[in-house]
Amino acid sequence: MNYSLSNMLGRRMALASLDPDAKGYIDAVVAAGGTVSGGQKSAINTFYKTGKSDGWYSSLKRLYLPIWGVAAPNAIDMIGLTSGTFVGGVTHSSGYVTGNGLTGYFDTGVDPVTLGHTNATGLLIALTYISSVQTSGGMLSCAELLGANPITSLQLGTNETVGHLHQISGRLRYTEPGGAADRVGIYTVSRTATNAIEMRRRRTAGAIQLVSGTSTTVAASTRNLYAMASNYATIASIFNSSSFGLYGAGLGMSSATQDQLSASLKTMWEGATGLTLP
Amino acid sequence: MIGFVVTPEQAQAVNAAIADAQTSRGMPVFWLAGSYPIYRGQYAGESFIPCDDETLATPLIGHPPQTPQDFPEFATIIESIGGLDARIDIPAFDITPPEP
Numbered sequence A: 001m002n003y004s005l006s007n008m009l010g011r012r013m014a015l016a017s018l019d020p021d022a023k024g025y026i027d028a029v030v031a032a033g034g035t036v037s038g039g040q041k042s043a044i045n046t047f048y049k050t051g052k053s054d055g056w057y058s059s060l061k062r063l064y065l066p067i068w069g070v071a072a073p074n075a076i077d078m079i080g081l082t083s084g085t086f087v088g089g090v091t092h093s094s095g096y097v098t099g100n101g102l103t104g105y106f107d108t109g110v111d112p113v114t115l116g117h118t119n120a121t122g123l124l125i126a127l128t129y130i131s132s133v134q135t136s137g138g139m140l141s142c143a144e145l146l147g148a149n150p151i152t153s154l155q156l157g158t159n160e161t162v163g164h165l166h167q168i169s170g171r172l173r174y175t176e177p178g179g180a181a182d183r184v185g186i187y188t189v190s191r192t193a194t195n196a197i198e199m200r201r202r203r204t205a206g207a208i209q210l211v212s213g214t215s216t217t218v219a220a221s222t223r224n225l226y227a228m229a230s231n232y233a234t235i236a237s238i239f240n241s242s243s244f245g246l247y248g249a250g251l252g253m254s255s256a257t258q259d260q261l262s263a264s265l266k267t268m269w270e271g272a273t274g275l276t277l278p
Numbered sequence B: 001m002i003g004f005v006v007t008p009e010q011a012q013a014v015n016a017a018i019a020d021a022q023t024s025r026g027m028p029v030f031w032l033a034g035s036y037p038i039y040r041g042q043y044a045g046e047s048f049i050p051c052d053d054e055t056l057a058t059p060l061i062g063h064p065p066q067t068p069q070d071f072p073e074f075a076t077i078i079e080s081i082g083g084l085d086a087r088i089d090i091p092a093f094d095i096t097p098p099e100p
Helices: A002-016 A020-031 A038-054 A255-273 B008-023 B073-079
Strands: A060-064 A085-087 A090-093 A096-099 A105-107 A122-130 A137-145 A148-157 A160-167 A172-175 A185-193 A196-203 A206-213 A230-232 A235-237 A243-250 B002-006 B047-050
Touching: A020 A038, A038 A255, A096 A122, A122 A137, A122 A148, A122 A160, A122 A255, A137 A243, A160 A185, A160 A196, A172 A196, A172 A206, A185 A255, A196 A255, A206 A255, A243 A255, B002 B008, B008 B047, B008 B073
Parallel strands: A137 A230
Antiparallel strands: A060 A243, A085 A105, A090 A096, A096 A243, A122 A185, A122 A243, A137 A148, A148 A160, A160 A172, A185 A196, A196 A206, A230 A235, B002 B047
């Protein structure tokens, strides 16, 4: 009897302490057919609470956690609870989604300008769990015209990772020492000033700066950001067949704040999936 | 690449019908089959709608998840473009956009 009472009280206290935004997201996932365990609720709740106490939560404008194995809950934005759209060949696995590299992508339904990106601020995030060995592919990307800049993207090049934030030149390139299959981890590319852009990556071993630059910017793109491909003026292109555990966008952050965010993303994703980031 | 080769207008109509199947149930449009311009080959100028077995088995919504084939609109939409037997296999290169 005492155990039952204590157990019930414990559950009520855990429910009462659920962050309201965490509750809103979890409810939306369940309504769309996702099954959320107690451990997953805890991991998601901790993410929201940490973001609010650390102060970086308000800089996030879109964040997708496609771990539920079903398209509808995978399409829900954790920040505003709006839905993006999966298009073409995308496999929904437990813990991640994988494009087929030919037709599959995710249309966030929102462009960098609407997200608040300017020539002095912007942030893109992507967690690559398994990198395909294809030569190139968009992780989260859009551009104004086919073959023209400005480009806003996190992208995989041949044996490298590439970041752009509203640039007309001077893209950030980081050569992966292990080749194409080594392009895994939580990537962030952030702009905090007109001439300050940085790309970082977190793995289990820790977070590092991959590359930084001082290229000037132009106006941000008004094309919707696509995940698993690039959106060149509404034509999906350079499809990516890697496996992604999350992707999102927001406003520019310092190096230290990017690392706080990526640490919390890692903890949430691992806690909610049971998988381990390389 | 297994799917339907249709006119751009038909491709647009098919995806609009798929979107309607979601919005008419009060849901956002979270999944589309998509349509892709065919850039080269014997069908150049037409549009391609991917529709292989994996696409047909995509877990869309609910628990257990419903797939596209579980929606009553599915048969009507597929029939409007000739039925599943009208699907063909085209080289992926034919729908690969020119290098940006």
